[in-house]
Amino acid sequence: MNLLHRPAALDTARYMSGFGNGFETEALPGALPVGRNSPQRCAYGLYAEQLSGSPFTAPRTSNERSWLYRIRPTVAHWGTMRPADAGFWRSAPSGEGADVPPAPMRWAPVPVREGAASFLQGIHTVTTAGDAGAMAGMAASLWLCNRSMEDEVFWNADAEMLLVPQDGALLLRTEFGRIDLSPGEVAVIPRGVKFAADVDGPSRGYLCENYGGAFTLPERGPIGANCLANPRDFLCPVAHYEDREMPHRLVVKWGGRLWETEIGWSPLDVVAWHGNYAPYKYDLRRFSPVGPLLFDHADPSIFTVLTAPSETPGTANIDFVIFPDRWLVAENTFRPPWYHMNVMSEFMGLIYGQYDAKPEGFKPGGISLHNQMLPHGPDVDAFEGASRADLKPHKLEGTMAFMFETRFAQRVTDWAAGLPQRERSYEHYGHALRRHFDPTSREA
Incomplete structure (x- = not known):
């Protein structure tokens, strides 16, 4: 049976622990409906929206979904999409690298160049593998950034994202809540989850896009019930919402390309949520x-x-x-x-x-x-x-x-x-x- 957690608001509890559990969290008292997912009228005039990370009919043990109670549903954020410049970001199959000979390869650290670049602008893909459209394979990139994503929000429809910071911290403002991320920690942003990345100075790290099935804990086999990564050390954010009525750029990665539109508010407007499909972080130490x-x-x-x-x-x-x-x-x-x-x-x-x-x-x-x-x-x-x-x-x-x-x-x-x-x-x-x-x- 899934465990349910109802923590206090963000200023008294920052994270919930446990991997793959069901969670519930609200930033306003009573924002979560009791006993039902989509009541006729949500509290505070919110909208109910389900985000599914698996097919509806997936077995219970692998079924992933969360219910979000938000100021506007995602469909209301949707404007006229136009292609956006992807810079050095690539998806599989990219068609590049065919003439690179098979050999061991190594690179020295790549510096963060001068000039303002956000997390999105700073993604530089190193390798691609498989096929994003076939939902198999991955891409490995560096991010090299020194500017926060102010009034800019992104979601990846192609892949789950594993972030491994190496130099400099990130603040991930996700629609599920906020995640502080420093070198020695990692974070996973599930496919379809909106977020922005803020920095305080230069930041460099490694990004793995997972085109296939979601990351999970490995089976321990004869090791038994303990050691390796323990579920209780994985942390999910508690609800935190932005009610900002000001222009935002919304960027989506879909079909191996970046698309953008403008909206008049922040889409990070989830006041409460419950479920088991959510971003999380883990301290590798x-x-x-x-x-x-x-x-x-x-x-x-x-x-x-x-x-x-x-x-x-x-x-x-x-x-x-x-x-x-x-x-x-x-x-x-x-x-x-x-x-x-x-x-x-x-x-x-x-x-x-x-x-x-x-x-x-x-x-x-x-x-x-x-x-x-x-x-x-x-x-x-x-x-x-x-x-x-x-x-x-x-x-x-x-x-x-x-x-x-x-x-x-x-x-x-x-x-x-x-x-x-x-x-x-x-x-x-x-x-x-x-x-x-x-x-x-x-x-x-």
């Missing part, structure tokens, strides 16, 4: 890692925070994986990630600290791409150091790397391929690995 306690190297899937499943059991449309602070204790084991080729493609970013498999070249704010069935692994310094290390218990501290992992090959955009921050020598980092083979001696 609350992830409880598990790992090998005696020998050998577990698969990186043990670090999965969220997964977006596909129609093939056990094969994700996207896995969101992190590499946080943790103890390394395995004996007689090569402790960094091993050399491998994978059916999943891996887009990796570094939020802060140092990544153990690339101790020198991979910097916070940087990107690496190891695509489907292409070889990758530790660089020569990491290999030589780990092969000779005294294997005492060792704690990795002050580090937070992540991966967007997908079953699709990721195509690099023209913008990313041409960046001066692209480290072209990285494609050949494996050449520095020396031959150690000696058939006359078993001792390496």
